[in-house]
Amino acid sequence: MKTTQISKRTSPLRGEITIPGDKSISHRSIMFGALAKGTTEITNFLKGADCLSTIDCFRKLGVQVEESSDTILVHGKGLHGLLPPSDILDTGNSGTTTRLISGILAGQNFTSILSGDDSLNSRPMGRIMEPLRMMSAHITSIRDNNCAPLRIEPGQLCGIHYHSKVASAQVKSAILLAGLYAEGKTSVTEPVLSRNHTELMLKSFGARIESSGTTASVSPCEELYGQKIIVPGDISSAAYFIAAGLLVPGSELLIQNVGINPTRAGILKVCRDMGGDITYLNEKTAGGEPTADLLVRYSHLRGTVIEGSLIPTLIDEIPIIAVLAAFAEGTTIIRDAAELKVKETNRIDTVTENLRAMGGSITPTEDGMIIEGTGALHGSVINSHLDHRIAMAFAIAALASEGETQILDSQCVDVSYPGFFHILLKK
Numbered sequence: 001m002k003t004t005q006i007s008k009r010t011s012p013l014r015g016e017i018t019i020p021g022d023k024s025i026s027h028r029s030i031m032f033g034a035l036a037k038g039t040t041e042i043t044n045f046l047k048g049a050d051c052l053s054t055i056d057c058f059r060k061l062g063v064q065v066e067e068s069s070d071t072i073l074v075h076g077k078g079l080h081g082l083l084p085p086s087d088i089l090d091t092g093n094s095g096t097t098t099r100l101i102s103g104i105l106a107g108q109n110f111t112s113i114l115s116g117d118d119s120l121n122s123r124p125m126g127r128i129m130e131p132l133r134m135m136s137a138h139i140t141s142i143r144d145n146n147c148a149p150l151r152i153e154p155g156q157l158c159g160i161h162y163h164s165k166v167a168s169a170q171v172k173s174a175i176l177l178a179g180l181y182a183e184g185k186t187s188v189t190e191p192v193l194s195r196n197h198t199e200l201m202l203k204s205f206g207a208r209i210e211s212s213g214t215t216a217s218v219s220p221c222e223e224l225y226g227q228k229i230i231v232p233g234d235i236s237s238a239a240y241f242i243a244a245g246l247l248v249p250g251s252e253l254l255i256q257n258v259g260i261n262p263t264r265a266g267i268l269k270v271c272r273d274m275g276g277d278i279t280y281l282n283e284k285t286a287g288g289e290p291t292a293d294l295l296v297r298y299s300h301l302r303g304t305v306i307e308g309s310l311i312p313t314l315i316d317e318i319p320i321i322a323v324l325a326a327f328a329e330g331t332t333i334i335r336d337a338a339e340l341k342v343k344e345t346n347r348i349d350t351v352t353e354n355l356r357a358m359g360g361s362i363t364p365t366e367d368g369m370i371i372e373g374t375g376a377l378h379g380s381v382i383n384s385h386l387d388h389r390i391a392m393a394f395a396i397a398a399l400a401s402e403g404e405t406q407i408l409d410s411q412c413v414d415v416s417y418p419g420f421f422h423i424l425l426k427k
C-alpha cells in the first residue's frame with residue numbers, strides 16, 4: 001500500500017487547473033444511458049474507481065460500454081433490456097453505485113446479488129431497503145444486518161409517496177429509479193433538498209419527472225432516450241484546490257469548468273463566509289447544470305457556522321472544510337451532519353483523529369464538530385483509513401503545515417480523483 005510524503009509548500013500555487021468530471025453525474029450518465037434507447041455519448045467522464053465499478057456492473061447486465069481516451073459510448077438496452085448478470089455485481093467502494101443500482105434492479109424480472117469492499121459492506125442499506133420494500137420490491141440483506149451483500153429478486157412494483165428521514169440523493173435516486181418500473185406515480189419528500197442530478201438528468205433522458213421544493217416525483221414512461229452528456233468538473237474534487245489556493249500564501253489559481261449546481265456548491269458559500277476570495281468567471285449552463293471558472297486567491301480566513309439546509313450541499317467537502325477551519329481565526333461549528341458517520345469512514349472520527357495528529361484543536365460532537373482555529377498545524381502521519389476524502393483533505397493541510405506529512409494508503413484517492421497527487425505535487 002502506498003504512502004505519499006508531502007512537505008510545507010514554500011511557493012504560491014499559480015496558473016490554471018482543470019478538474020476531472022463530476023462523480024455523481026458520471027455514475028448517472030452510465031446508468032441512465034444503459035436504460036435508454038440508443039447511444040449515450042459522455043465527454044469528461046470521471047475514470048475514478050467508483051465510476052468504473054458502475055461501468056463494470058452494467059457490463060455484467062449486458063450493456064456494451066465503449067471507452068476511448070476522451071469519450072464513453074453507452075449502447076443503451078432500453079428500459080426493459082437489461083440481462084440477468086452471470087456473476088455477483090461488485091460495487092467496490094461506491095455507495096452511489098450500490099444504492100442507485102438497487103432501485104433499478106428492484107424493477108427487473110431477474111435476480112441479482114450486489115456486494116462491495118469492507119467499507120461498502122458496512123454502510124447502511126436499510127435506508128433504501130425500507131422504501132423499496134414499501135414499493136413491493138424483494139430486497140434482502142444476505143447477512144441480515146441491513147448492509148450489503150444484497151439480494152434483489154423480481155417484484156411487481158407500485159408507486160408510493162415516501163417521506164425520507166435523511167436528506168440523501170442516493171436514497172431519493174434509488175426510489176425514483178424504482179419508480180420508472182412502478183405502477184402509478186412515485187414521490188419522495190426529503191427533510192432538506194439533496195443534490196438534484198437525478199431529477200435534472202432523468203428529465204433530459206425523457207422521463208416524466210417533476211420537482212417542487214423538497215419533493216420529486218416520477219411516473220412510468222415508455223422509454224428513455226440516449227443523450228450527449230458533457231460532464232462538468234467535480235466541485236467535490238475542486239474543493240481541494242480551492243482550499244490550497246486559500247491557504248498557501250501568495251496563491252492565485254484559476255480552476256476551470258467547475259460544476260456549481262446550487263445543490264452541490266455549499267463549499268463556495270462557506271469559503272466566502274470565511275473571508276475566502278473566490279471570483280466566478282465564465283458562467284455557463286449545459287444540460288441544466290451550471291458551471292464556472294473559479295479564481296481563488298490566498299485569503300485570511302475566519303471561523304463560521306455550518307448547519308441545516310447547507311449540509312447536504314457540501315456533505316463530502318466537510319473534511320476539507322475542517323482543515324480550512326483549523327487554519328482560520330476563531331471557532332467553526334459544524335452541526336446537523338450526522339450523515340458523516342456513514343460515509344467511507346466515520347468522517348467525524350477520521351477528521352478528529354487526523355486533525356489532532358497535526359496539532360489541531362477539534363471537539364467531535366454527535367452530529368458534527370467544533371474546531372478552534374489555531375492558524376497553524378504541523379506535519380504528522382495521516383491514517384486515511386482508505387477514505388479518499390480524508391487522504392486529499394489532509395494532503396492539503398500538509399501543504400500549509402510546518403514539517404513533513406505522510407499520508408498512509410494514499411492510493412485510495414483513485415476512488416474519485418486519479419492523478420490527484422501528481423497534479424498537486426507538480427503545480
Ligand SMILES: O=C(O)C1=C[C@@H](OP(=O)(O)O)[C@@H](O)[C@H](O)C1
Nearest residue numbers: 024096167168169170171315316
Ligand atoms: O447521489 C450521489 O451521487 C451522492 C450523494 C451523497 O451521498 P448521500 O446520498 O448518502 O448523502 C454523496 O455523499 C455521495 O458522494 C454522492
Ligand SMILES: C=C(OP(=O)(O)O)C(=O)O
Nearest residue numbers: 093094095096316343389
Ligand atoms: C460518500 C462518497 O461516495 P459514495 O457514497 O458514493 O461512496 C464520497 O465520494 O465522499
